[in-house]
Amino acid sequence: MTDPAAPDLLVVEDDADVRASLERGLRLSGFAVRSAEDGPGALRAVHERVPDAVVLDLGLPGMDGVAVVTALRAMDHDVPVCVLSARDTVDDRVVGLEAGADDYMVKPFALTELVARLRALLRRGARPAPEVDGPAGSGGSSAEVVGTGPLRIDLARRTVHVGERAVDLTKREYELLVVLARNADVVLTRERLLELVWGYDFATDTNVVDVFVGYLRRKLEADGMPRLVHTVRGVGFVLREGG
Amino acid sequence: MRRSPSLRSRVALASGLASLVVVVLVGVLASVLLTREQTERLDRSLVPGSPAVLGTFASTRADLAVTLRGPTGTRRVSGPELPLSPLGIPTSVDVGGVAYRIRTAPGPTPGVVVTVGATEDDTRARVADRQRWVTGLGVVAVALAAGLGWVFAGRAVAPMRRLTVRASTLDETVADPADPPPTVRADGSRESEELAEALTAMLARLHAEQERSTASLHAARDFAAAARHELRTPLTAMRTDLEVLQAHPDLPERVAVLADVLRAQARVEATLTALGQLAAGDLPEATDQDAVGVADLLRLAAEDARRAHPALDVVVDEPPDGAVRGSREGLRMALANAVVNAVRHGRAGSVRLGAHAGDDGGVVLTVDDDGTGLPADERDAVLGRFVRGSTAGAPGSGLGLALVAQQAARHGGEVRLEDAPTGGLRVSLAIGPDRAG
Numbered sequence: 228m229t230d231p232a233a234p235d236l237l238v239v240e241d242d243a244d245v246r247a248s249l250e251r252g253l254r255l256s257g258f259a260v261r262s263a264e265d266g267p268g269a270l271r272a273v274h275e276r277v278p279d280a281v282v283l284d285l286g287l288p289g290m291d292g293v294a295v296v297t298a299l300r301a302m303d304h305d306v307p308v309c310v311l312s313a314r315d316t317v318d319d320r321v322v323g324l325e326a327g328a329d330d331y332m333v334k335p336f337a338l339t340e341l342v343a344r345l346r347a348l349l350r351r352g353a354r355p356a357p358e359v360d361g362p363a364g365s366g367g368s369s370a371e372v373v374g375t376g377p378l379r380i381d382l383a384r385r386t387v388h389v390g391e392r393a394v395d396l397t398k399r400e401y402e403l404l405v406v407l408a409r410n411a412d413v414v415l416t417r418e419r420l421l422e423l424v425w426g427y428d429f430a431t432d433t434n435v436v437d438v439f440v441g442y443l444r445r446k447l448e449a450d451g452m453p454r455l456v457h458t459v460r461g462v463g464f465v466l467r468e469g470g
Numbered sequence: 471m472r473r474s475p476s477l478r479s480r481v482a483l484a485s486g487l488a489s490l491v492v493v494v495l496v497g498v499l500a501s502v503l504l505t506r507e508q509t510e511r512l513d514r515s516l517v518p519g520s521p522a523v524l525g526t527f528a529s530t531r532a533d534l535a536v537t538l539r540g541p542t543g544t545r546r547v548s549g550p551e552l553p554l555s556p557l558g559i560p561t562s563v564d565v566g567g568v569a570y571r572i573r574t575a576p577g578p579t580p581g582v583v584v585t586v587g588a589t590e591d592d593t594r595a596r597v598a599d600r601q602r603w604v605t606g607l608g609v610v611a612v613a614l615a616a617g618l619g620w621v622f623a624g625r626a627v628a629p630m631r632r633l634t635v636r637a638s639t640l641d642e643t644v645a646d647p648a649d650p651p652p653t654v655r656a657d658g659s660r661e662s663e664e665l666a667e668a669l670t671a672m673l674a675r676l677h678a679e680q681e682r683s684t685a686s687l688h689a690a691r692d693f694a695a696a697a698r699h700e701l702r703t704p705l706t707a708m709r710t711d712l713e714v715l716q717a718h719p720d721l722p723e724r725v726a727v728l729a730d731v732l733r734a735q736a737r738v739e740a741t742l743t744a745l746g747q748l749a750a751g752d753l754p755e756a757t758d759q760d761a762v763g764v765a766d767l768l769r770l771a772a773e774d775a776r777r778a779h780p781a782l783d784v785v786v787d788e789p790p791d792g793a794v795r796g797s798r799e800g801l802r803m804a805l806a807n808a809v810v811n812a813v814r815h816g817r818a819g820s821v822r823l824g825a826h827a828g829d830d831g832g833v834v835l836t837v838d839d840d841g842t843g844l845p846a847d848e849r850d851a852v853l854g855r856f857v858r859g860s861t862a863g864a865p866g867s868g869l870g871l872a873l874v875a876q877q878a879a880r881h882g883g884e885v886r887l888e889d890a891p892t893g894g895l896r897v898s899l900a901i902g903p904d905r906a907g
Contacts, residue, residue: 242703242707244703244704244707244730244733244734244737245703245704245706245707245710247707247730248706248707248708248710248711248714248730248734249707249710251710251711251714251723251727252710252711252713252714255714255717255718255721256717286699288860311706313698313699313702313703313706314695314698314699334702334703334705334706335702335705335706335708335709336706336709337709337713338709338710338713338714339713339717
């Protein structure tokens with residue numbers, strides 16, 4: 228019954244019950260599902276055939292989920308990765324995403340929510356870069372370079388500089404920053420950012436935007452640069468120079 | 471808060487009081503001696519024949535009174551008439567309201583006695599004058615002693631001051647509980663050193679207490695986190711399965727999915743039960759003192775095992791006679807968990823329950839299986855809570871062998887995992903010698 232066009236999904240989960248349930252649930256939701264029970268198994272499966280997206284448990288024995296994400300990104304695989312965490316401490320959320328995962332869900336989660344997010348991430352992943360509508364940045368007509376103040380994003384080379392310093396960003400961080408820069412001085416709500424950066428055009432309960440804004444700030448302000456990504460309380464976020 | 475006087479003032483006060491006592495004693499003694507000396511001097515001046523008296527009885531000194539008594543009667547030579555006093559003994563008398571010192575001696579002619587007297591006013595005035603001096607000096611001495619006491623006490627109490635400063639800054643130095651306990655030093659006097667030692671000992675006790683409570687707090691937090699984690703995993707599977715059933719009411723695999731839901735539900739239940747047993751096992755109980763027959767216990771455990779695992783072949787060795795003191799239910803539960811472990815993770819087809827006397831005089835209960843065993847390097851780890859072995863078969867809570875270990879510890883013994891003669895794993899639950907018999 229597997230549709231040849233069904234997206235190829237890799238589920239990495241050490242608990243046999245959860246793995247079986249997820250395999251079945253995702254298969255019935257229209258994905259072609261492969262599974263692995265540990266980190267090396269996951270990397271072998273990716274080596275065999277690169278999946279369209281990965282659902283990855285963080286708490287794997289031995290090589291954990293963070294190591295798997297790190298290895299995937301180091302091998303230049305930029306497939307969407309949604310990590311699953313059984314812990315609700317902020318640290319765990321932070322590590323998986325910081326290593327390059329795109330989103331996280333805390334167990335137990337709703338299967339329908341996981342499916343919706345995976346579909347959105349797959350749609351987004353099919354496009355080369357987020358060509359987001361919005362007012363052009365300060366780069367003029369070419370729009371090859373956008374930025375505000377000391378921030379310069381070269382869209383063609385996908386590089387980011389703050390002043391003279393090159394900033395290394397994960398794919399999702401880069402896409403969030405581009406959306407904020409293209410809409411410089413415009414306040415974007417969390418819902419709008421979820422839609423523009425993650426493709427989540429449905430109501431979803433997540434603080435993933437806040438987490439990624441936190442990463443961006445840390446990287447952009449690393450050498451004492453003034454804040455560029457500002458929180459507008461009760462509304463959302465805006466990229467602008469000065470307060 | 472109303473403060474007591476400082477140690478320094480107390481030392482000053484003490485030295486002032488001490489010198490006051492000395493000054494008063496010396497003053498009183500000096501006053502007595504002075505009075506006596508002045509009186510003796512006065513008495514000497516009353517001896518007839520002394521230059522003051524001789525010559526004529528008509529006194530040349532206005533302050534001398536002379537009275538002659540002879541056969542012819544009494545004659546006043548000068549001054550008021552003095553009473554007769556015993557011969558040769560100076561005596562104090564009152565003459566017309568004036569205090570006189572008088573002395574009677576034989577006169578110049580036989581049968582005549584002379585009584586010579588002088589007022590004591592001058593003498594008393596001189597004595598009073600000297601007493602005032604002594605008093606004044608005494609006051610100065612006391613003030614000086616108190617003042618010097620204050621000055622020297624400042625140096626003497628310096629170690630205590632240093633100790634105070636050191637002790638009051640301790641709060642800042644013990645910010646990190648991982649640091650070794652701080653020590654207080656205040657050399658310079660035995661009292662301050664003893665006090666410092668007492669403080670150091672107290673701090674060490676507090677520190678140890680704090681470390682214990684911090685450790686148990688961490689353990690409780692880790693335990694709660696692990697318990698949440700353990701429950702979330704089967705709940706995730708359950709929720710996914712239930713959503714599948716909801717979204718696909720006519721699913722052909724419906725029965726299989728339902729079986730999975732039930733299995734996940736059983737996992738949640740088993741984890742909750744084990745958590746409850748662990749929590750209860752951490753508490754001392756009155757039933758810990760039951761006399762439990764070893765043969766009875768093995769028979770009960772075998773019945774439990776046959777009931778819970780109908781396919782399992784359960785053998786009970788001929789157990790030794792004897793009994794142990796402890797919790798019947800606790801030991802029974804421990805053996806049941808060892809059997810579950812053999813079946814679930816060792817995939818055992820048979821188990822053998824036995825008991826023998828331990829080397830240390832205790833009793834060792836054994837559960838042998840013919841399953842897959844457990845690598846030797848994992849045997850300690852799996853006794854921990856929420857730890858599963860790498861050969862673990864079906865999903866489990868990771869609490870089974872931890873429960874066995876807990877019961878062993880509760881009975882003064884320990885759990886050892888060894889190779890069983892039957893090929894699989896042997897779980898040895900040792901019961902301490904003080905519990906045997």
